[in-house]
Amino acid sequence: MHRHSFRSPLLTSLIAAAVMTLSVGALAATAAEPADEREAPDRTELMVGLGFIPSVQFAQFYLAEEAGYYEDAGLDVTFQNKIDPELITLLAQGSVDVGMADGTSLIPAVSQGIPVVYGATIYSRFPNVVFAPSSAGVGAVADLAGKSVGIPGRYGSSWIMLQALLASAGMSLDDVEVVTYPDFGQGVAVAQGQVDAATGFVNNEPIQLEREGVKVDILRVDDVAPLPGPGLVVGTRTLEAKTDALRAFTKATLRAMEDIAADPQLGLDATFARVPELAGDPETQLAILEATIDAWMGEHALGQGLGGVDRDAWQSALDIMTALPDSVVASPITVDQLITDALQP
Numbered sequence: 001m002h003r004h005s006f007r008s009p010l011l012t013s014l015i016a017a018a019v020m021t022l023s024v025g026a027l028a029a030t031a032a033e034p035a036d037e038r039e040a041p042d043r044t045e046l047m048v049g050l051g052f053i054p055s056v057q058f059a060q061f062y063l064a065e066e067a068g069y070y071e072d073a074g075l076d077v078t079f080q081n082k083i084d085p086e087l088i089t090l091l092a093q094g095s096v097d098v099g100m101a102d103g104t105s106l107i108p109a110v111s112q113g114i115p116v117v118y119g120a121t122i123y124s125r126f127p128n129v130v131f132a133p134s135s136a137g138v139g140a141v142a143d144l145a146g147k148s149v150g151i152p153g154r155y156g157s158s159w160i161m162l163q164a165l166l167a168s169a170g171m172s173l174d175d176v177e178v179v180t181y182p183d184f185g186q187g188v189a190v191a192q193g194q195v196d197a198a199t200g201f202v203n204n205e206p207i208q209l210e211r212e213g214v215k216v217d218i219l220r221v222d223d224v225a226p227l228p229g230p231g232l233v234v235g236t237r238t239l240e241a242k243t244d245a246l247r248a249f250t251k252a253t254l255r256a257m258e259d260i261a262a263d264p265q266l267g268l269d270a271t272f273a274r275v276p277e278l279a280g281d282p283e284t285q286l287a288i289l290e291a292t293i294d295a296w297m298g299e300h301a302l303g304q305g306l307g308g309v310d311r312d313a314w315q316s317a318l319d320i321m322t323a324l325p326d327s328v329v330a331s332p333i334t335v336d337q338l339i340t341d342a343l344q345p
Helices: 009-032 035-039 056-066 084-093 103-111 156-168 186-191 205-211 236-241 243-262 264-274 276-280 282-296 299-304 311-323
Strands: 044-050 075-081 098-101 116-121 128-133 148-151 177-180 197-201 216-220 231-235
Touching: 044 056, 044 084, 044 243, 056 075, 056 243, 056 264, 056 282, 075 243, 084 098, 084 103, 084 116, 084 156, 084 231, 103 116, 103 156, 103 311, 116 236, 116 243, 128 156, 128 186, 128 205, 148 156, 148 186, 156 197, 156 311, 186 197, 186 205, 197 205, 205 216, 205 282, 231 236, 231 243, 236 243, 243 264, 243 282, 264 276, 264 282, 276 282
Parallel strands: 044 075, 044 098, 148 177, 148 197
Antiparallel strands: 098 231, 116 231, 128 197, 128 216
16 A cells, blocks of 8 residues: 555645745845855965076976865965075065975075075976086096186075085085086076086086087086975964865865876976967977976985975085085074975875
8 A cells, every 4th residue: 555645735735835035045145245255165375486586397386286286275375486595585584385495405594593494395406507518528527627617606506516516526616617607597508518518407507508419528526525405484373273275275286286296287388378479399398398397306205205305415415515615504403393294295
């Protein structure tokens, strides 16, 4: 036997009227509510400081934004380009939430009491190098003796790297002729034969020279005197206030790095969408990106995964920079004062 529910026509009408009233009321309430309040979930705003100019070297950040990784993590990200010394100050002040910097900037800052810490490695291999045309005969550090070396100035990561490189062969600045190019024209100077060698970035000047048909030799400080490469740096007060958001940002960025390492075209496409003027020479941009990926994938990253912090490299950098004749380490500090595990996913 089947059971059948029974409602009187009057009861049915009353129920239908009530449902209609509720529906109309809900629609009216929705229409009265502003669209942005209705649809936009709460997001944490992050100002992200990158390098001096937009570049394919920042493809992982562009991809993480374009692919929605930051949005999915509840973040509203804005990129800002600043030179490194200024960026450290902005991070300490909290004007920028997270930025890219390396140990050569962080160590002097922390030794002066500036409240910043390093939380995740982006470049597992230090990208600053000395490069020279193969015709110059600079195949080893010792070959720099008596040679002229172009640099942008006596400051920053390239300057410290050069001193560390020379010291590894028992040499000093007195053994080379240093020529400064304040407008970062040392790459052109090498190409024109004005200097024998120059400092630069493994994913910049050497790539440009190779593209012009000049065979290049590269000297890497990683091979003789490890220095920690650029990574994510935060101000300590910002870290306390936005720990979860910064950790989510790190995780999303590392995810984009893994995507690009597996398929560099993803990085190119995201970069060209963000910086359209770079799309005019895709072959050169691909070469730069491939060199960048190689710098991400150093020995530590291959063993421990992207983002991990190599404490031995930080101790090496601290020792090297403290021992330099014109040391910029103002007071004794430890590795524990320089790095944090709070950003690790």
